[in-house]
């Protein structure tokens with residue numbers, strides 16, 4: 001299997017050690033854990049746990065002869081309520097670009113301030129570090145080999161020029177680290193799928209996963225990058241869940257303000273992957289019309305619900321109860337993956353919806369309940385958009401509160417004075433139309 005080696009991979013004696021995987025996990029006191037040196041994580045010092053495939057005792061069977069997965073040991077998974085990975089892609093950055101390398105550190109800072117990190121939460125909240133990048137084979141289940149190798153080759157030009165544009169809409173830029181950092185972000189999702197699946201074998205309420213990653217992924221189409229996105233992190237994870245864990249039916253809920261056209265394209269004719277997107281009507285990239293419902297055997301497993309500009313908390317609650325819930329209940333997924341974009345927030349500069357921190361808390365809490373009801377609690381969130389660092393970080397923090405079944409702190413962050421009346425009649429009409437189209 002092709003695998004890119006990067007400096008942060010576990011190295012022992014100058015070589016990568018087969019079947020030995022290191023994780024840095026904060027705040028646990030598991031006997032397997034031993035003090036380790038400082039690593040490159042944003043949070044500073046860490047504890048490291050070493051485990052082999054046989055240690056973990058939770059590795060899923062290797063369905064198609066591919067690699068073994070390496071989930072965290074059962075003893076760690078048992079107590080965890082949240083697992084997260086951070087892949088901030090610090091080298092992938094462009095000055096003054098909204099999709100900047102400030103985004104993930106801003107989220108991690110907010111988690112720290114609100115005492116939602118492993119340092120404060122012990123074994124409840126675990127950060128998986130030093131996860132592997134996705135392999136080229138993992139990515140090639142979604143993207144063409146021509147695109148993948150072309151991007152890798154473009155890195156030398158990016159190195160010479162400092163920054164290049166790899167796609168015209170957005171526009172989407174790359175630096176010399178973009179290829180490696182994008183593989184690492186896709187790998188974060190894979191690591192979380194491995195551990196969430198393993199945990200779901202231990203009990204009915206496994207931890208929720210959150211991949212705090214960038215560049216985002218849901219606009220990246222099978223043949224190339226698009227709209228700030230390089231590799232479809234969530235699409236790669238969906239295929240991986242099927243291939244590695246035999247989870248046949250994957251539900252993808254995308255509540256980013258923009259239509260996840262890349263994910264939609266990747267699975268448009270696939271009956272086993274249900275792609276459901278809410279997005280602002282008429283926003284970038286202009287795809288995601290309601291009457292596009294999938295094709296061939298995949299007809300009916302794509303649901304697009306464009307929301308009129310100005311839609312907010314009321315709209316999304318109605319859409320969730322009347323469209324999302326019956327769709328997921330009917331599909332009966334084996335795992336739910338979520339394209340969690342926070343750019344529908346009223347303060348976000350790139351769009352015109354009126355979600356609040358409280359809306360994102362509601363979404364996280366409701367999706368968690370759906371996952372517990374329908375698919376053994378298996379659920380992983382993937383960061384997509386969100387460009388106001390303040391609303392992005394407080395909304396992700398409140399997502400964590402929802403995962404922990406703790407009260408929302410939205411009242412501290414949301415200012416009702418900035419909200420205006422939602423276009424309720426147009427929203428009701430859109431919901432009625434999509435329910436009719438999908439026989440919900």
Ligand SMILES: [Zn+2]
Nearest residue numbers: 256258343385
């Ligand atoms: Zn977006």
